[in-house]
Amino acid sequence: MEGDMTHIRRWLMPLSWLYGVGVDIRNALFDMGVLPSVSYDIPIINVGNITVGGTGKTPHVEYLIRLLSDRYRIAVLSRGYKRKSRGYILSSLSSTMEEIGDEPWQIKKKFPQVYVAVDANRRHGIERLLTDEATKDVDIILLDDAYQHRYVKPGHNILLVDYHRFISDDCLLPAGRLRERASSSRRASTVIVTKCPQHITAMGFRVILSALRLRPYQHLFFSTFTYGTLFRLWGEGTLELDMLRKDNMHVLLLSGIGNPLQMEQDVRRFAQHITPLTFPDHHYYSARDAEAIHQALTALPKPHIIVTTEKDAARLQHLKGLSEEVKENTYVLPIEVSIMRDEKNKLDKTILDYVQENTSNRRLASRKNA
Numbered sequence: 476m477e478g479d480m481t482h483i484r485r486w487l488m489p490l491s492w493l494y495g496v497g498v499d500i501r502n503a504l505f506d507m508g509v510l511p512s513v514s515y516d517i518p519i520i521n522v523g524n525i526t527v528g529g530t531g532k533t534p535h536v537e538y539l540i541r542l543l544s545d546r547y548r549i550a551v552l553s554r555g556y557k558r559k560s561r562g563y564i565l566s567s568l569s570s571t572m573e574e575i576g577d578e579p580w581q582i583k584k585k586f587p588q589v590y591v592a593v594d595a596n597r598r599h600g601i602e603r604l605l606t607d608e609a610t611k612d613v614d615i616i617l618l619d620d621a622y623q624h625r626y627v628k629p630g631h632n633i634l635l636v637d638y639h640r641f642i643s644d645d646c647l648l649p650a651g652r653l654r655e656r657a658s659s660s661r662r663a664s665t666v667i668v669t670k671c672p673q674h675i676t677a678m679g680f681r682v683i684l685s686a687l688r689l690r691p692y693q694h695l696f697f698s699t700f701t702y703g704t705l706f707r708l709w710g711e712g713t714l715e716l717d718m719l720r721k722d723n724m725h726v727l728l729l730s731g732i733g734n735p736l737q738m739e740q741d742v743r744r745f746a747q748h749i750t751p752l753t754f755p756d757h758h759y760y761s762a763r764d765a766e767a768i769h770q771a772l773t774a775l776p777k778p779h780i781i782v783t784t785e786k787d788a789a790r791l792q793h794l795k796g797l798s799e800e801v802k803e804n805t806y807v808l809p810i811e812v813s814i815m816r817d818e819k820n821k822l823d824k825t826i827l828d829y830v831q832e833n834t835s836n837r838r839l840a841s842r843k844n845a
Contacts, residue, residue, distance in 0.1 A: 481640050487650035495647045498655045505625045512628040513598055517605065518615045518833040520826070521629035523622025525642060525659055527652045529733025529756065530635040531669040531812065532620055533578045533786065534700065538812045539617055540586050542823055543830065547614035548590075552600045553579045554620065555593030557757045563594040563603050565610065577757060577789040578619065584789075597627045615830055622662075623654055631829045634663035636687070638671045638697075639737060643686045660687065665694045665825060670737055671815060673699060680816070696814055696822050700741065703809035708788050709802040714780075716808075719746035725779040726750065727772050729805075731758035731787050742782060742808070750775060758790070765796035772801055781805040 504510040520539065524530040536551060543549055555564070555576035564575055568587055572580040575593045583591040590610050594600030597618060604610045618629060636642055642657040660666060668683055680697070689695055705714040719726060726746045728739055731754035739751050752771050754764070772781055781804055783791065788807045791797075814822050 481644045481651070483646055484650045488646070491647040491650040494649070495656065498647070502625070502655065502659065510625070512625050514628045514630070515601060515605070515616075517613070518631070518830045519601070519618060519627070519629045520615065520631045520633065520829075521618040521621045521627075522633045522635065523618070523620050524635045524637075525622060525654050525657070526637060526640055526645065527648065527654060527733075528637075528640070529737075530637045531698070531700070532635060533581065534810050534812045535633070535635060535667065535669070535698070536617055536619055537582065537585065539826065540582070540589055542826060543615060544586065544589060547830065547834070548612050549615050549617060550590035550592060550604050550610060550613045551579070551582055551617045551619060552592050552594065552597060552604065552621075553618075554595045554597075555579055556620075557759070558593060560593075561595075563592065563596075563600055565603075565607070566591040566593070572789050572793070577786050580789050581785055597621050597624045601627065614834060630833055631665065631826070632663045633665045633667060634660055636660075636666060636668050637734070638668050638683075639734075641683075641686065643688075661690055661693075663693060664829075665696065665822075667696045667698050667822075669698050669812075670734075671697050671699045675815075694822075694825050696818055697816060698812050698814050700810050701813045702741065702745075703811065705782065705806040705808055708783070708792065708805045708807050714806055716745040719780075722778055724748065725775040725777070727752055727768075727775060727779065727781045729768060729781050729783040729787060729791075730754070731760075731790070732756055732784055738784065738808075748775075757786075760790050760794045762796040765794055765798075765801075769798045769801050772804065779804065782808050785809060 505512055522532050522536050540549060558576040559573045566575045566579060566583045579591050579593055590613060592600055592604060601616060604613055604616060621627060640652060642653060645651040645653050647653045666687060666689060684695060702716060705716060724746060725748040728742055728749055728751045730738055733756045735751060735753045739749060743749055772779060783805060785807055
């Protein structure tokens with residue numbers, strides 16, 4: 476696979492074998508009904524993966540919000556990874572990133588009309604959304620990263636597969652990056668191969684289709700990232716990506732995401748001088764980090780700027796100790812999902828048909844109960 480980033484640590488294969496036994500037993504208990512998997516009479520769409528690290532879940536959740544929010548009342552339910560709180564929380568515009576996590580905070584800021592809730596217990600979170608006075612008018616629930624949370628049975632499961640870390644070439648943790656075996660992709664209604672390069676050939680698409688071994692009931696799509704205009708994190712101002720090369724700009728690429736190498740490769744299409752400064756995924760920036768960012772920026776020749784992600788912006792925005800030079804030169808790179816092969820309408824119809832059918836069934840059931 477072009478640009479393959481899969482790395483297998485062979486010496487850890489015995490531990491992966493033990494891990495796989497545990498995963499297989501757990502999935503078998505759910506498949507046999509020993510462990511309960513609950514369905515709900517409301518459209519529930521899960522966006523998840525079976526790989527540790529970023530596959531683009533948040534941009535794809537945002538894609539669904541843009542598709543559905545004009546017609547339906549939407550709730551996004553996440554566990555709120557690395558938040559400094561517990562239990563169920565319904566976010567508001569005054570919620571902090573520490574309370575709900577960086578990705579839910581980002582979604583709430585971009586889509587204030589959408590209910591955004593966090594709860595590690597997805598069943599409890601769904602039940603609160605359906606019964607609490609503030610949210611009981613919800614029409615659709617989007618689950619963020621709940622593919623392994625099998626206590627809930629989504630009506631439509633979307634599995635994201637990273638083009639550069641293909642599941643058929645990977646192996647289970649800790650030797651590889653798979654949370655469960657590649658064969659668990661059979662639980663997906665829709666599979667989306669994400670982060671694809673723009674120039675995949677027809678033969679390349681066929682190779683991927685063959686490697687995935689999809690079932691007849693599964694839909695396959697391919698997506699890539701498109702990048703918008705850079706905007707300043709502090710203050711007003713924008714910058715077109717093409718200007719990075721024209722102005723001979725030196726870019727400090729600041730990120731704490733699951734796959735920083737992919738972002739670096741993408742930004743190099745627009746800038747000649749790139750210096751990466753990477754932190755762990757969902758990293759909470761500290762005063763020491765603020766000093767490190769300042770030193771890295773000032774070490775670059777001028778003109779220079781910092782380019783960071785929307786997810787990192789959520790964690791940087793309220794960081795104390797950042798220098799004025801850092802604040803004046805930090806820009807955020809917005810990302811959106813683009814569906815390839817002219818199949819956007821097909822994907823949209825797949826989602827809308829599922830939602831419309833299940834929304835109609837719910838309303839019919841409500842009238843019968845009444």
